[in-house]
Amino acid sequence: MVKRADARRNEKVLLDAAAAVFVASGVDAPVRDIAAAAGVGTATIYRHFPTRADLIIAVYRHQVEACAQAGPVLLATSVTPHAALRAWIDRFVDFLVTKHGLAAVLRSDDRGFEVLHSYFLDRLLPVCAELLDAAAKAGEIRADVAAYELMRGVGNLCIGAENDARYDARRLVGLLVEGLRGHGRVGDGVVGTATLTDRELH
Amino acid sequence: MVKRADARRNEKVLLDAAAAVFVASGVDAPVRDIAAAAGVGTATIYRHFPTRADLIIAVYRHQVEACAQAGPVLLATSVTPHAALRAWIDRFVDFLVTKHGLAAVLRSDDRGFEVLHSYFLDRLLPVCAELLDAAAKAGEIRADVAAYELMRGVGNLCIGAENDARYDARRLVGLLVEGLRGHGRVGDGVVGTATLTDRELH
DNA sequence: CGTCAAACGGAACGTTGTCCCGTTTGACGA
C-alpha cells in the first residue's frame, strides 16, 4: 500500500518546517509551533512521527549519516589515527553545537527520547570505536576508555555551547581528547588525590 | 518583625521534605510532590522560596559552602597546586553526581534557574579560579583556560552520571583535568586536524 | 478574649506534550 499524495507532501512540508523552526527556536520548539509553521494540525505531526524524537531524527538523518561515513575516510587520509579521531570528533562537535539544544535533548533522561539516543549511538558508536581502537593500537592513547563513554562525554560538553561566548565546547573537547594521551591512571583518586574529611576543614 | 511560629516550623519541614524527595526522585520532582511530602499546600512552598531554584539552593547551601571552603584548605595541604585542583574538582564532582539531576538542572537554560546558576558560580568560581591560577603559576598546566569554562565543562560532564553504569563522570573529568597539562594549542583545529568537505566523502 | 495581618490550602491559570473524534479528501473501480 503506497501513501496518499497529500500524506507524502505533508511529510516533506513538515520536515522543512521543522528544520526551519529548529534553527530559529531550537529543537525544543513546541510541537504547535512546528505544526503552525507547516500549516498543518498537531495530530498530523504525530501521525508521521510517533514521537518528537522521530521528527528530530528525520530532520538530521542526512547529516548524521555523513558524519558516520566521514570516520573511515578520515582514518584512511590522516597522518595518524589520533589525528583522525580528533578530526572526526571535531566534526561531530560542529554538528552538535550548530543545532540549538540538540546536545541537551540527547542527554535528556526523558523516556520519549530513548529512540533518539539509540539512533545516534547505533550509527556513530561503531565509527568512534573504530577510530579509538586504531589510536589505541598505535599506542597514541590509553586503551581503557570506551567509545560509549567518550561519546557521552563529548555530547555532554556540547550542551549549552551555543548561547555563551565564555564557553567554547570545542576547546574543552580538545582538552578531553588531549587527556586521552595521558598514560597515568585517571580517576578513582589513585594518584595522590588525598581526599579531605569534613572534619579537616575546620 | 519576627516570623510566626508556624511559618518557622513549616520552613524546616519543607527543607527536610524537599531533601528527602530530591534523594528519592531527583531535583526535578514536581512541586506538588514536595508539598505533599511536607503536608502543606503548594503555595506555602512559593511563599518561603519564591522559585524552585531558591528551594534547591536552600537544601544544598551547606554542602556548597563546605565545598567552597575546601578549596583553600586543599591548596595549603596538597603537595602541588595541580593535586589540589584535582582533589577539589573530585569533591565537586562527588557533590554533583550524588544529587540526582542537579547537574542537568544547573545547565538548564530555563530562566527560572538563573538564580541557581548564579549562586553556584558566585560561590565556587573564585575558589576554582584560585586553584587554577596557582597550578598555572606553578607551570603545571596551561594558562589559557578560564575557571568559568572549566567549571561548566565539569558540570556538563556530570549530567546523567547517576543512571548509567557505563558512564563514569569522574573518569572523564579526570581526563579533562589531565588534558589541562598538555602544552600544545587545543581547539580551532590548528594542529593538523584537516577537515573534510562533504565532497571528499563520496 | 477580641482583633487582624501573617500564613495557610487548594483551586485556578497558562503552557506544554499527546490523544481522540468528527470531517475532509485522494485513490480507484465501475
Add this chain to the structure above:
DNA sequence: TCGTCAAACGGGACAACGTTCCGTTTGACG
C-alpha cells in the same frame, strides 16, 4: 466521470507541570 471509503486531516480535549490567586484559618499581642 463519478461514487465509495479508508487514509489522512484539523483542532479541540486531556493530563502534568510550574506558578499565582483568593477565601479561610490561626498565631501574636494588647
